[in-house]
Amino acid sequence: MEQNAWLTEAVAKVSAEPKTIVRLFASAGRHCADPVAARTRLLLALPADVLPHWIDDLYRHGDNSEKLAVLSALPELPLGDEAVPLLHDAVRANDTRLLAAALGPYARHLDQHAWRHAVLKCVFLAVPLENVADLDERADRELTAMVAALRAEREAAGRRLPPDALRLLDSVP
Incomplete structure (x- = not known):
């Protein structure tokens, strides 16, 4: 399946059934040339009322590439300061990509x-x-x-x- 078609279908699935994001978020790296952008689109497809739960779950259980995608997407998501604990975790890590992403625009929520x-x-x-x-x-x-x-x-x-x-x-x- 072509990556654009895969992503379009994945976004529709996540919009209709949010729990599908677990599998689709992980597999975006295999289906899309730009997995960070694809994962951002998947996160944007989540209903706002479940978004904080899923970003926390995807970050906590994801590999570093998935964590990077969550951190990179934060400024685009309709969130307040709910994801600040993820920034603290990224800063404690020794992955410089996560550290840099944690200090992007969403870092305005850090004290x-x-x-x-x-x-x-x-x-x-x-x-x-x-x-x-x-x-x-x-x-x-x-x-x-x-x-x-x-x-x-x-x-x-x-x-x-x-x-x-x-x-x-x-x-x-």
Whole structure:
């Protein structure tokens, strides 16, 4: 079956019977050239009243590619802050793709303390800060103090911070 036809049929199935998303979400990687976009379409097909349950279930039981798809879709879904626990989980993981996705536009729901620590982890793991949504607006003195302390630690060990982290230090007065 052609991937567009597969996806169209899968979206219709999820709209009619939400529990089918479990099987279809997992198999999107085999049927679609862009599984993240396909999985986003499947999530968008879910009725709003069951959406929080299914995104949590799909994330918690999914492999890292499925988790990435859930995190990437969050900004497009009709949600409030229900999925913030998923961001916390992604930040604790050591998969840099999940960390970067967790700091996309939906990260506006993270409190400032958690957001700062997630950004610091990006610096520590050399995740490009261009992946951090609203960095210029949310960066504050406390974040720069944390990054400066990491820089001092790295320099004492003969290592350097990534260039975008150095720019971050220069951007906050």
